Amino acid sequence: MKQIELLMDANAIDRALTRITHQILEKNQNLKKFGIVGMQTRGVYLAKRIAEKINSLEKTSFTAGVLDITMYRDDYRMALKQPKVKITNIPFDINGIDMVLVDDVLYTGRTVRAALDAITDFGRPKSIQLAVLVDRDYREMPIRADYVGMTINTRKNQEVALKVKEIDGEDSLWLIELEKGD
């Protein structure tokens, strides 16, 4: 695996999240019935930052929920390696709210499909919107994002990797090329 290009540095990521926050607020007027949920792993940190930005702009006190979709994957029986189940914690009632689901990269759309299944088990939001930091191509399902940090064209042997300071010590977004054996 080799990092070939820095797509966004910490400032660029922060600016993109600020813009997404404003777009979310523009579209969602009723913050009394609103919630934000981040997808494991790195979507969780992006959701947390968006929630903080909303809180400082609107004097609200949103806590971002955490969603792990491992149990809802459609490749469970094919995967050679057993994926690790992580924590899910949605500390608010999702029935009737406008919900923003946050992930780092939108690729095939299968993770989002699994997330929609998972959310259905928690209740029935009034709407579900999708925010992603990066939209790369190769969708395998009819899914699109409502809020996008950046859109890029990639090749299939490439990947987009987000680093967040909580896990990786820094905020940055990289284009990565997979090599044989990865």
Place this chain on the structure above:
Amino acid sequence: MGLSIKHLLGLKGVSKEDISLILDTADSFYEVLQREIPLVPTLRGKTILNLFFENSTRTRMSFELAEKRLSANPLNFSSSTSSVAKGESLRDTMRNIEAMKIDMVVVRHSAAGAPHFLTRCTKAPIINAGDGLNEHPTQALLDMMTIRQRFKKLEGLKVAIIGDILHSRVARSNAWGMKTMGMDVVLCGPPTLLPQKPEALGVKVTDNIDEALRDANVVMLLRLQLERQGSGLFPSIREYRERYGLDLEKLKKLPDDIIIMHPGPINRGIELASNVADCEKSVILDQVTNGVAVRMAVLFLLGGGENG
């Protein structure tokens, strides 16, 4: 990342990493059980056979519930209503079942080693739900999960397991598993109900209950198997209760944060006084809830992937 074992036959020889992975995964499934709809589609389309050659209510129900919560299809077999009553051998039973394309097998049998034997008859992962006097690994896993929930750790904790150790597969699985996790285990009971060669288990064994309870963080009472009365192994129920039963008076001398466990079913007023079983130090019902989560975790971890 995944488990290094293909079957769960017992906790003897299972690594600390594997046990930790099962307990961590069980914590996630515990969260699923708290949801409004406690159901995930993970094992959709998988058929799981519950092969019970020995009577069981709670373990079988717990496994069946775990399977249903994972969207698998449980198939129940109990020997009293099957061809075993007509003299069919275990291998033939299993070969017939294999021909029905079963994905996983949960087995309870009165003979120690029956689950190990089944691994040679089928390719499906086998989960031991109790084999003779040998092991009952999912019970020990749910016990460790319950302890970890309370104390946020396992290493360094002292556990006193009290009762009929000799006939307890729960005590054996706990001894193996807890030792691996760095816990201090003491097995205690009347001398006639203690194993002949305790050193084989590698944990402390005593007939002195005060010694067993000293500095204990967890006390686990085992069911006195009343059907063994008359076998001459213990003099009378009254004497057993007075020496080895836990009542309020004995409980008062124990540390404030001690927790009381029991694998069930309880003989109220024998190994455990009724008011102790229901007191706030008792985590007996947590054990039952956690049992479903632990079994979901084991089914999930053994059932995934092509090599599953």
